[in-house]
Amino acid sequence: MSKRVFNFSPGPAVLPVKVLEEAQQAVLELPGVGMSILEISHRSKPFDAVMTEAKSLLTELLGIPAGYSILFLQGGSSLQFSMVAMNLLRGTGKTADYVLTGTWGTKAFQEAQREGTARAAWDGKSHNYAYLPAQNELKFSPDAAYVHITSNETIQGVEFPAEPDTGSISLVCDASSNFLSRPVAVERYGLIYACAQKNAGISGVTAVIIRDDLLKRTPKGLPAMLDYQLQAANDSLYNTPPVFGIYVLMLIARWLKHDIGGLKKMAEINQEKAKLLYDVLDANPDFYRGHARADSRSMMNVTWRLPSEELEQAFVKQAQSRSLVDLKGHRSVGGIRASIYNAMPREGVVALRDFMLEFKQQNGG
DSSP: OOOOOEEOOSSSOOOOHHHHHHHHHHHHOOTTTSSOTTTSOTTSHHHHHHHHHHHHHHHHHHTOOTTEEEEEESSHHHHHHHHHHHHHTTTSOOEEEEEEOSHHHHHHHHHHTTTSEEEEEEEOGGGTSOSOOOGGGOOOOTTOSEEEEESEETTTTEEOSSOOOOTTSOEEEEOTTTTTSSOOOGGGOSEEEEESTTTTSOTTOEEEEEEHHHHTTOOTTOOGGGOHHHHHHTTTOSSOOOHHHHHHHHHHHHIIIIIIOSHHHHHHHHHHHHHHHHHHHHHOTTTSEESSOGGGBOSSEEEEEOSSHHHHHHHHHHHHHTTEEOOBOOTTTOSEEEEOOTTSOHHHHHHHHHHHHHHHHHHOO
């Protein structure tokens, strides 16, 4: 195998080598089954065992209490933007409140407006989503159908350190880019959804954790594939699910439990990795200008600008020659973005840190 680069892509993202090796073997033959994971029936005993273990591991890692259902769906979080509003807002006569902290929260808000009345309880557009609201800045509708947040914005690099207090209103969260990166108080949420291709596996599967009482809100007449209640009643097997994606998610959950030691330990590792880069930004503010305010920084996506676009282009090109790849920032923010998800090894972040210091010395005086 050729040498693996350090992949800082925002997604699909780096995966643990151990998981890749196990998946590689399963593509040829799922242990003890005699056929590939790509060939087995979604209604077979081997796949039932995969589903059972995946749900059990997620329940254990996240401490999911009784009264919640775990679904494995398709369409990514972009489809969840619509499904949430279809199932929880459509026909209620209520308002859904959205906290807009970046690009993905704004996209979710736009989709909700197709299904009913949605309002921005807070919008950080005026400062290009560089920081998050304080609790006293959030004014929710008294009878809101739900409050929606995006726990981590990959493009702007801002992350909620903890969920806001929504009182008796159900909290809905797009956790796509920090799912399984830290402990979560699931009992404080009505619904959590996350596409897998950041921290939990590969593209093609989306995990949904939904409180059972919310399933009863589903209005009649929804297309079957977009009906949470129907999907839950069929244990995510209404049609052929993304079998391989669910299998890889299970392998990731195993890795988190047995190799990492749980989400508390994973969070400690992620915090230490992020600090390596943020320390460079803080020590060189005239050369490396971080996008996110210090109290809103993401542990998953570190974003910054350099003094000129020419230097940014040179940074990306020279980094790639050092096997530090996919560091170009999103066009709406520009600059540099280093996505350092769970599977990014510490040595990759150290290599980037060292390159940043060297690049500054060569170009910044």
